[in-house]
Amino acid sequence: MAAPTERIAAQLAGPSLWHTVEHLSEVASTNDVARQRMDAGAPPGLVVVADHQTRGRGRAGRDWQDPGATDPGRALLSSYVVGLPGAGATLVPLAAGLAVGDALRRQGVTCRLKWPNDVLVDGRKCAGILVERHEPRAGAGYLVIGIGVNVDWRGVDRDDGWTSVAEHSGADVDRFALMADLMRALDAWITSIPRNPRRLLLMYREDCDSIGRRVRVSFPDGEEVEGVAGDLDEVGRLVVETAEHGTIAVNAGDVTHLPAAG
Numbered sequence: 001m002a003a004p005t006e007r008i009a010a011q012l013a014g015p016s017l018w019h020t021v022e023h024l025s026e027v028a029s030t031n032d033v034a035r036q037r038m039d040a041g042a043p044p045g046l047v048v049v050a051d052h053q054t055r056g057r058g059r060a061g062r063d064w065q066d067p068g069a070t071d072p073g074r075a076l077l078s079s080y081v082v083g084l085p086g087a088g089a090t091l092v093p094l095a096a097g098l099a100v101g102d103a104l105r106r107q108g109v110t111c112r113l114k115w116p117n118d119v120l121v122d123g124r125k126c127a128g129i130l131v132e133r134h135e136p137r138a139g140a141g142y143l144v145i146g147i148g149v150n151v152d153w154r155g156v157d158r159d160d161g162w163t164s165v166a167e168h169s170g171a172d173v174d175r176f177a178l179m180a181d182l183m184r185a186l187d188a189w190i191t192s193i194p195r196n197p198r199r200l201l202l203m204y205r206e207d208c209d210s211i212g213r214r215v216r217v218s219f220p221d222g223e224e225v226e227g228v229a230g231d232l233d234e235v236g237r238l239v240v241e242t243a244e245h246g247t248i249a250v251n252a253g254d255v256t257h258l259p260a261a262g
């Protein structure tokens with residue numbers, strides 16, 4: 001069988017944001033490898049995918065673990081580098097969430113997004129996205145979009161809050177076919193940002209489970225507020241109506257969905 005990178009290239013006909021796919025068996029974190037390659041002079045458009053991460057990172061300093069040490073087919077762990085857009089960088093995480101949603105739909109799986117970019121299937125987490133921004137020199141900024149998809153966790157011991165694509169697709173999942181779909185969808189959503197940010201926001205609102213819900217927002221400094229998530233603003237912040245602080249626009253924080261007030 002052809003190498004994964006050749007199979008992906010064959011499925012990505014035509015020009016694309018992505019010029020190189022590097023496949024590695026084990027790394028600390030694909031986001032770190034992407035950053036190292038950029039430090040060494042790689043241009044944006046680089047993609048790094050690994051079978052297993054020994055120090056995978058999630059949002060808010062959490063770990064991102066995978067069962068890939070014993071079975072590489074069970075997780076898709078990949079990072080995508082894009083140049084820092086002049087405007088619209090805050091929409092990139094939302095674009096990534098929509099792209100994962102498109103790729104899962106191609107596997108017959110419908111997901112919902114928990115703001116900013118947790119991907120939930122039947123209320124359980126199926127994929128997570130960590131976007132890291134680097135600016136080594138003025139004008140040379142870039143974003144590393146790290147995406148972890150639980151591909152097949154059937155039989156894997158885990159908490160109740162987690163699920164995987166294969167548990168909903170009704171069939172085995174080829175992670176590199178899934179990755180090719182994800183790359184295409186990322187390309188389409190990211191390149192749509194300067195052209196049509198309103199459409200992206202419209203589509204995100206439709207797929208977002210947080211809007212209209214009571215939520216608790218935990219901020220990076222440890223502060224928490226509760227309220228009703230009413231909408232997204234034009235830069236993708238979650239607008240929350242709170243009793244204590246009035247209307248606030250959240251640009252970074254962890255959202256917990258709460259039961260509706262009784």
Ligand code: BTN
Nearest residue numbers: 029056057058059128129146148
């Ligand atoms: C989250 O939901 O907390 C975000 C998880 C992001 C995990 C991916 S796996 C590939 C990339 N490399 C990392 O170390 N993290 C991201």
